[in-house]
Amino acid sequence: MNSGTRRNATRQRLYDAAVTLIAEQGFSSTTVDEIAERAGVAKGTVYYNFESKTGLFEALLRHGVELLTASLQQAADDAARGGAGRGEVLDAMVRAGLGFIDRYPAFAQLYVAELWRTNRPWQPTLAAVRRRIVAVVEEALRDGADTGGPEEGEEDVDVPLAASALVGMVLVAALDWKVFQPERSLEEVHGALSALLRGRIGGGGRPG
Numbered sequence: 001m002n003s004g005t006r007r008n009a010t011r012q013r014l015y016d017a018a019v020t021l022i023a024e025q026g027f028s029s030t031t032v033d034e035i036a037e038r039a040g041v042a043k044g045t046v047y048y049n050f051e052s053k054t055g056l057f058e059a060l061l062r063h064g065v066e067l068l069t070a071s072l073q074q075a076a077d078d079a080a081r082g083g084a085g086r087g088e089v090l091d092a093m094v095r096a097g098l099g100f101i102d103r104y105p106a107f108a109q110l111y112v113a114e115l116w117r118t119n120r121p122w123q124p125t126l127a128a129v130r131r132r133i134v135a136v137v138e139e140a141l142r143d144g145a146d147t148g149g150p151e152e153g154e155e156d157v158d159v160p161l162a163a164s165a166l167v168g169m170v171l172v173a174a175l176d177w178k179v180f181q182p183e184r185s186l187e188e189v190h191g192a193l194s195a196l197l198r199g200r201i202g203g204g205g206r207p208g
Contacts, residue, residue, distance in 0.1 A: 011049055013039040015060050023106040023113075027057060027120075058125045061114075064107040065129035071096045072136045080143070089140050091197055094170055095190050101174035102186055108178075112171055137163035169193065 017038035021030045032053050036043045050056040075096035079089045101108040114126055141159045170193065177189045 015063055018056055018060055019106045019110055023110045054121055058122045061125055061129050065132055068100050069132050069136050071100045076140045091194050094193050094197060097170040098174050098186055098190055105178045108171060108175055112175060134163045134167055137166050
């Protein structure tokens with residue numbers, strides 16, 4: 001294993017430790033010592049990879065959002081290559097978003113909680129990463145409008161607002177699922193959101 005691979009592996013352990021601890025007990029109550037111990041590394045390793053606990057948290061936000069946006073984009077691209085319409089592309093992205101939150105519930109919980117805290121030093125980073133998520137959905141909405149216009153029975157869509165609403169719907173519904181209805185399967189939750197999506201934006205398209 002070369003040095004770059006080792007460093008990436010160490011950063012991933014630190015991300016995993018930090019997101020779990022901060023989701024459980026909050027940023028202020030989580031210490032660098034605890035993060036290092038949970039990750040199985042020396043305290044100095046944290047500062048070697050990140051300038052501070054705040055720096056680690058900002059990097060964690062960017063890392064998590066990169067994974068989420070890549071998952072959403074891949075779902076959109078795969079659906080579009082298969083000839084899907086706009087509603088079906090969006091439905092595929094909803095499925096991908098739910099799948100991401102199913103795999104990384106602590107990150108999703110942390111991300112949603114921090115959206116409401118406007119006095120944090122990482123607020124500019126949070127705003128930037130939020131914009132990246134919403135932009136992927138906006139692109140799918142605009143692509144559908146550019147290639148074929150509104151689908152039958154569908155009204156014009158306010159793209160920025162609709163994209164924000166879809167992201168919020170998936171995040172909040174998925175967290176409610178994980179916290180209050182964990183007995184439900186991903187397919188059940190996806191099916192419920194698909195029905196809502198078809199009624200509001202999808203223009204009668206069926207989930208893929």
